[in-house]
Amino acid sequence: LVMVLGGGAIGREGPTIQIAGSLFYVIHRHIPKTWPRLSNQGFILTGAAAGLAAAFNTPLGGVVFAMEELAKIHVRHFRTALFSAVIIAGLTAQAFLGPYLYLGYPDIKGIQFSLFFFVIITAIVAGIAGAFMCKLILMIMHWRRSFGTVKSLLFLLFCGFAVASLAFFLNTEILGSGKGLMNQILFTGDKAVSWDTVLMRIAGPIICFNTGAAGGVFAPSLAAGASIGAFLSNLFEIAGANANLLTLCGMVGFLTGVTRTPFTSAILVLEMTDRHSVIFQLLVAALVSNIAALLIAKHSFYETLKKDYIKDVLSEKEKLPTS
Numbered sequence: 001l002v003m004v005l006g007g008g009a010i011g012r013e014g015p016t017i018q019i020a021g022s023l024f025y026v027i028h029r030h031i032p033k034t035w036p037r038l039s040n041q042g043f044i045l046t047g048a049a050a051g052l053a054a055a056f057n058t059p060l061g062g063v064v065f066a067m068e069e070l071a072k073i074h075v076r077h078f079r080t081a082l083f084s085a086v087i088i089a090g091l092t093a094q095a096f097l098g099p100y101l102y103l104g105y106p107d108i109k110g111i112q113f114s115l116f117f118f119v120i121i122t123a124i125v126a127g128i129a130g131a132f133m134c135k136l137i138l139m140i141m142h143w144r145r146s147f148g149t150v151k152s153l154l155f156l157l158f159c160g161f162a163v164a165s166l167a168f169f170l171n172t173e174i175l176g177s178g179k180g181l182m183n184q185i186l187f188t189g190d191k192a193v194s195w196d197t198v199l200m201r202i203a204g205p206i207i208c209f210n211t212g213a214a215g216g217v218f219a220p221s222l223a224a225g226a227s228i229g230a231f232l233s234n235l236f237e238i239a240g241a242n243a244n245l246l247t248l249c250g251m252v253g254f255l256t257g258v259t260r261t262p263f264t265s266a267i268l269v270l271e272m273t274d275r276h277s278v279i280f281q282l283l284v285a286a287l288v289s290n291i292a293a294l295l296i297a298k299h300s301f302y303e304t305l306k307k308d309y310i311k312d313v314l315s316e317k318e319k320l321p322t323s
Contacts, residue, residue: 007175009204013055014216020051050089058271059090065264102272106186106244123253127289130257131296174200178223185230193230201227225254253289260300262286
């Protein structure tokens with residue numbers, strides 16, 4: 001909440017997934033023993049899917065995300081609970097917010113088949129950029145581990161000063177999740193995006209995530225991908241609906257470079273915009289960007305974070321005195 005109100009380049013979707021997963025973990029602990037039981041893993045997985053579905057109003061995206069990114073057990077062990085939780089979460093979100101699309105209905109009529117070449121180029125650039133952003137975040141995180149309390153506080157002050165300075169002197173697009181930028185690109189005639197906007201949308205999450213504050217990278221990744229798609233559209237002198245398509249492909253490609261979940265990325269953007277006519281182009285962008293991201297790193301951002309967290313937990317356990 002503090003980061004969102006302060007203009008941090010983070011998203012609320014990551015914390016929403018964590019909160020929902022934690023809530024389902026607590027519920028699992030209090031289920032009567034006479035009821036059919038699922039594992040802790042299955043319940044947390046179900047909560048994560050429900051959280052994502054509610055955050056973006058993308059129920060199908062929640063299901064695909066659970067199966068593609070989180071599932072380490074066969075889907076048959078938790079499919080009923082998973083689908084039920086996602087449906088209930090989606091209905092609850094719509095009860096409070098109404099039936100809405102996260103991004104609305106961008107114009108993508110009259111798409112030319114010859115645009116596939118530019119779709120592939122956009123996917124390659126966005127996928128590499130997404131993986132590179134994550135690699136920089138992880139490098140800074142590993143560097144920070146040696147910091148003491150004083151150095152950590154000074155680093156936080158530096159991050160805040162850096163974001164404020166970049167916003168004041170260079171470009172205010174470094175602030176926030178970037179949803180306003182996505183709406184500007186997709187729904188107005190002002191689709192021109194400068195190179196510094198692209199850099200700011202990538203630099204913002206790198207700085208803000210390394211403060212250690214609660215926040216996700218889903219929404220900022222979509223905004224960074226949108227800026228890349230719009231920049232390349234301007235570079236290739238592509239306008240109108242065709243530019244919107246490259247923007248959507250950039251969003252899919254960048255998110256895929258971060259998460260390495262190509263089908264989730266494509267389905268999320270599809271549900272956010274309700275543009276089923278370009279599902280094939282979005283899937284192509286997702287698969288191409290997933291391959292391109294391997295040039296930067298073999299593993300996804302979340303998989304690397306998970307390994308680091310497990311390593312830290314095991315290290316702390318080894319330090320505990322044995323009885």
